[in-house]
Structure formats: C-alpha cells, structure tokens
Amino acid sequence: MKKRLLAAAICLCMVIGLFPTIAMAExxxxxxxxxxxxxxxxxxxxxxxxxxxxxxxxxxxxxxxxxxxxxxxxxxxxxxxxxxxxxxxxxxxxxxxxxxxxxxxxxxxxxxxxxxxxxxxxxxxxxxxxxxxxxxxxxxxxxxxxxxxxxxxxxxxxxxxxxxxxxxxxxxxxxxxxxxxxxxxxxxxxxxxxxxxxxxxxxxxxxxxxxxxxxxxxxxxxxxxxxxxxxxxxxxxxxxxxxxxxxDHKLAKYESTPATCTKDGTKAYYYCPVCGKYFEDEAATKEISDIDIWKVIPATGHNIEDGICSNCNAILGDVNNSSILDINDATLVQLYLANTLTETNVFDELLADVTGDGDITILDATAIQAMLSNV
Ligand SMILES: [Zn+2]
Ligand SMILES: [Zn+2]
Incomplete structure (x- = not known):
C-alpha cells in the first residue's frame, strides 16, 4: 500500500511538473x-x-x-x-x-x-x-x-x-x-x-x-x-x-482630363477591379503604386495679359469668377484678408494678386476699387 501511495505521489508530482511545460510548449x-x-x-x-x-x-x-x-x-x-x-x-x-x-x-x-x-x-x-x-x-x-x-x-x-x-x-x-x-x-x-x-x-x-x-x-x-x-x-x-x-488582368481604361488654369487634370491610366491594381500601360507592365499622386496634372495657373487670361478669359481681380469686375471682388479680398470668407464665397486666389507683387494684400482690394472708379 505504501508503495502504491508513493507511486501515486510520484505520478502526481510528474503530472504537476509536466503541466506548465505542456501548456506553454511551442x-x-x-x-x-x-x-x-x-x-x-x-x-x-x-x-x-x-x-x-x-x-x-x-x-x-x-x-x-x-x-x-x-x-x-x-x-x-x-x-x-x-x-x-x-x-x-x-x-x-x-x-x-x-x-x-x-x-x-x-x-x-x-x-x-x-x-x-x-x-x-x-x-x-x-x-x-x-x-x-x-x-x-x-x-x-x-x-x-x-x-x-x-x-x-x-x-x-x-x-x-x-x-x-x-x-x-x-x-x-x-x-x-x-x-x-x-x-x-x-x-x-x-x-x-x-x-x-x-x-x-x-x-x-x-x-x-x-x-x-x-x-x-x-x-x-x-x-x-x-x-x-x-x-x-x-x-x-x-x-x-x-x-x-x-x-490576366481585367483592365478598364480611364481617359485623361486636361488641366485648366484653376483645376488639376488627370493622366490616362488603367485599373483592374479584380486585383485592385493601377497601371500606366495597357500591357499592365508598369504598376502605379500611388494613383492619387501619380495621376495629377497640376493646374496651369492663369496667363494674364493686359488684365485678361489668354487661356480662359478670366479678368484679373474678378476673384468670384462672375465675369465682371465689381465692388464685390474688392469686398471679397477684404474678407479673405480678415479670414472671414464663408464656404459659399467663390474666391479665385490666382486672380486676387492684382498688383502682381506675389502676395494678396489690402493693396489688391484698393487696386480693384481704383480700377472701378476709373471705368
Ligand atoms: Zn488584376
Ligand atoms: Zn486662365
């Protein structure tokens, strides 16, 4: 009986000893x-x-x-x-x-x-x-x-x-x-x-x-x-x-859109909806890793000659793109400088630098007012 107890005790010890090893074994x-x-x-x-x-x-x-x-x-x-x-x-x-x-x-x-x-x-x-x-x-x-x-x-x-x-x-x-x-x-x-x-x-x-x-x-x-x-x-x-x-891509072509004076254009590219990859070419040999950056053709900016853009006929100072220069444009420049433009205001920054000094300042609002009083 003693031997059996001893054997049981040894077994128990072995099981207890083994248990954490088994549980943690990789x-x-x-x-x-x-x-x-x-x-x-x-x-x-x-x-x-x-x-x-x-x-x-x-x-x-x-x-x-x-x-x-x-x-x-x-x-x-x-x-x-x-x-x-x-x-x-x-x-x-x-x-x-x-x-x-x-x-x-x-x-x-x-x-x-x-x-x-x-x-x-x-x-x-x-x-x-x-x-x-x-x-x-x-x-x-x-x-x-x-x-x-x-x-x-x-x-x-x-x-x-x-x-x-x-x-x-x-x-x-x-x-x-x-x-x-x-x-x-x-x-x-x-x-x-x-x-x-x-x-x-x-x-x-x-x-x-x-x-x-x-x-x-x-x-x-x-x-x-x-x-x-x-x-x-x-x-x-x-x-x-x-x-x-x-x-074996299933390519769809996305045509290019030209850039305008104020809006970015996009380059032509191909997209495979099966694998979700973008490619520069129809043979799908040149993968585009970041399509949002790659496809952008930057806006050209206006080409102002004698106060008019030779590309889009925008008028220098017509910051709300209303096709006429009026007192609203001068007011918008002031709101812009005061940082109080609302989301509904159209404000074309590219037409706001009337003085051509490379910056939008109160002098531009003044210049618009001067042009209006000269008309
Ligand atoms: Zn694919
Ligand atoms: Zn333009």
Missing amino acids: ETTSIVVGSQTISGSKSNPVYAVTNPDDGNVTVDSGLTEDDSWNIKWDGETLTLKEAYITASSQVDFTTTIFFYPVQSSIFCKNDFTIEVIGNNTITSDNKYYLAPISSERNITICGSGTLNCYNNTSGAFQRRAVYSDGDVTIKGANLTLEGADHSIEANNIFVSIPDLSDPCARPAVKVYSGSNQESASEIAGSPVTSDKINITDNLSKYLRTETLITM
Whole structure:
C-alpha cells in the first residue's frame, strides 16, 4: 500500500511538473542541415549562413530576419536563400545505419516544406543511402527561386536527389533534380501550381524528365495549370520544373482630363477591379503604386495679359469668377484678408494678386476699387 501511495505521489508530482511545460510548449522541431541538427519554431526561428566555396553551414544565433542569411528554419519551413549546402562525410557503414540522418545535407523526421528564394544548390557525395534532401515524412517544395540538387557520387548506390518515405509535392518553383539512379524516390510525387496571393496570376508549371538533361522532354500532363498531377510513374533520373506566371488582368481604361488654369487634370491610366491594381500601360507592365499622386496634372495657373487670361478669359481681380469686375471682388479680398470668407464665397486666389507683387494684400482690394472708379 505504501508503495502504491508513493507511486501515486510520484505520478502526481510528474503530472504537476509536466503541466506548465505542456501548456506553454511551442512547436519546436529539429532538422538536419549540412550535417548539423538545428531546432526552431515559428516564434523562435533559427538562421544560418552557407559558405559558397565549400557548402558548409554555420548556425548563428545572433542573426535575425533582417540580416543576410542563407537558411531559416521555423519548425515547419526551411527557407533557402542563395544557399549552397553539401554534406560530404564518408561515414562508416556500421554507424551509418543508426546515425545516417546526421550526415545529410537536409534531413527531417517530420513533414516539412522547403521554400526557395534565389539560386540554391544542395548536393552531397555520401556513398550510402543519403539523398541530399530526405525525410521520413512528406516534403513540399515551393518558392519563387531555383533549387538545383544533384547526387552523382561515383561508387555509391541508390543515388537519389530527393528521398521521402512519404510523398513529395512540388508547388511551382524552378527545380533541377538529378540522381544517378533516381531524381526523386517517394510513395507519390505530385506537381501542383504554386499558392499565389494575386487573383489575376495564372501559373503554369512545365515538367520535363528523362535520363539526363539532353534527353529530357515534357511529360504527359505538363504544363500543370490547375489540379495537381501525380508524376510518380513518369519520372526518370533527371527532373526539371519551370514555373511561368502570366497575368490576366481585367483592365478598364480611364481617359485623361486636361488641366485648366484653376483645376488639376488627370493622366490616362488603367485599373483592374479584380486585383485592385493601377497601371500606366495597357500591357499592365508598369504598376502605379500611388494613383492619387501619380495621376495629377497640376493646374496651369492663369496667363494674364493686359488684365485678361489668354487661356480662359478670366479678368484679373474678378476673384468670384462672375465675369465682371465689381465692388464685390474688392469686398471679397477684404474678407479673405480678415479670414472671414464663408464656404459659399467663390474666391479665385490666382486672380486676387492684382498688383502682381506675389502676395494678396489690402493693396489688391484698393487696386480693384481704383480700377472701378476709373471705368
Ligand atoms: Zn488584376
Ligand atoms: Zn486662365
């Protein structure tokens, strides 16, 4: 009985001890990159740089998102940005059985995603089962960049660029995968279009395969433009994907309006209501980021000659645009100077500087009165 109580007490202690850990646990997952095991999570990602000469990986806990890095691991996605990784350990086969993952260029025990930005190369010259990219679960490859992955080690066997015990899904990206025995080995290999936020984007993924680069040809089902296709049976030693994105905007043209002496005009532009973007050209190659500023053609101002605007015939001093110069104009100048104009008052400031001294003053009201008494 005492033993049972003790066991119960120990259990209770363990549960209490574990509880806060479980409640506060965040998804920290490990991955092997360049023969190093790194652990990261969404809230605590890990960054590393790669050496462009030897493919070695250096994890740097001081790096942040804003720094220059080649590798980012957040527990779910491995982002490669201009990365070059190679694991070249020629391990002892007897230890390889148990420790092989640690010798990989990229290895993960869980589902994970590789996102590629810029040009990336992953390779390894390990003689055993190690594909440069491998997982015990599913692998998804996506991104706007390119990924070159080779496994042509002489004297090795089962040379694959990518290996998965689950499925491999290629979501767009531009890949070149080459293994001397297989490009990819997995339960299923899918190609799908990438996830794009722009509703006007129309992606197409071309898929080429063959025994090598020269003999590769576009496979059945390519280009992929909507649903994913299963390419498991169509795949050879060499695989290349090419993602092309065309834009299908529904453009409406807004014609230009000319500027007048007093009113701004607008430049012609195009608007797509589907994505909400503005463009300078009908081909939608030049996007306008701030339409309200971009479209403005400034008012020209009056071109006064002998008291009359040669463009619009406005009369100098006729600040209420009534087409005659009268005492109301002089009064409005005075109200303007006293800051007592109401919203219903028309006041064309461009006609108010009668003296031409570059400023509106009481002298302008006086000048209007003088002109009226001379009539
Ligand atoms: Zn659009
Ligand atoms: Zn004018």
